[in-house]
Amino acid sequence: MPALFLRKTGPLIVSAILMALPGAAHPWDLNGTRAITLEGRDGTTVPIGTVSFHPQGARTAFVLHLDHDRFKDFFLSMREFKCLEGPEVLCHVPYPHRNPATVTRDDLGWLEHSLLFLYKSPAEFGARLWNGVYYRMRVTADGIVGTAQAVDLNQIGAPPEVDTRPPYGTADTTDIDPASRWLGTLKIR
Template identity: 45%
Template sequence: MFKRLGLVITLICLSYSSFADSPLSGDKHVYLIDIKGKELMIGDIKFSNLAGKTHYQLHLDHSLFKDYFLSMKEMKCLEGPELWCHLAYPYSNPRTINQNDLSWLSHDLLFMYKKKSEFGANFYNGIYYQLSLNKGTIEGTAQAVDLNLLASAPDDLTLAPITEAELDEVEVAQRWLGRLIIK
């Protein structure tokens, strides 16, 4: 009986350990990677497993962002060679992900870029970080997306509206913050 109990405890510890070491568990930091490879930590994310689903809570460090009023909308922007403005996803989001689908997290990390000299906001210049798991980290590469598609709520709020069909390649070497990493 003690052997079985020991085996059960060992299995529980192993499964907890593998979950705790997972890139989709615990507390992590969110970094944007600039054109020169420098990491800029913009916030934290906490992953938790509840009812068999991986939930996340994202907290961006707004002290790094400057307030801009663009096209009748207040935006939090990072300043560099370009303005890189965070656009919070405006509709219901379950904030759940799994190893095969990180799209809701990508929706919480939407940005728009613009030159400082340009007037207003151009939501056509949207950035969607297409996320994937890679050797213990979550990595994202900037993809172009026309964020005007979020001007009205999607028909089905349970599905992430930005899909592969809406994305276009970005010349990452031409964008200030073309990559993202969560570790």
């Protein structure tokens, strides 16, 4: 009797277990409007805007919208930046050149380049582009997670020779302890 019961209900039980696992039945997809937050080493969560994904064949177009009401205007090195204030000042650095604004699940480079930042201490004057923060992103079952890496943003001062490929690759960024930055994690959900 137990063998007959398991034979008849076993597939249903396995299906129910798989459906209950996070991400097993419905992987996170690049579609629709999603919230962007930065998370701090102290547990602080700072919502900074949204990104809208629009599938277009093999790639997905995206439109970034930062909520400028959450940022404070800073005039650094003869240029205006939108910054967040805390134990350090974190300023958004818009990618200054044309780009296709598309991604895939395995290639989030243009989204990473749209969310470049620099940091400075509250007492420092001017923008130091070599203090760049690059959030290396990956798609998870719950959304996109970006981990802070160090990058020299001076490299994007001149237009790239090829504008179909993001200029920063893994060789251009340096792993850092995310806790070394005030807001070391970026999440899109």
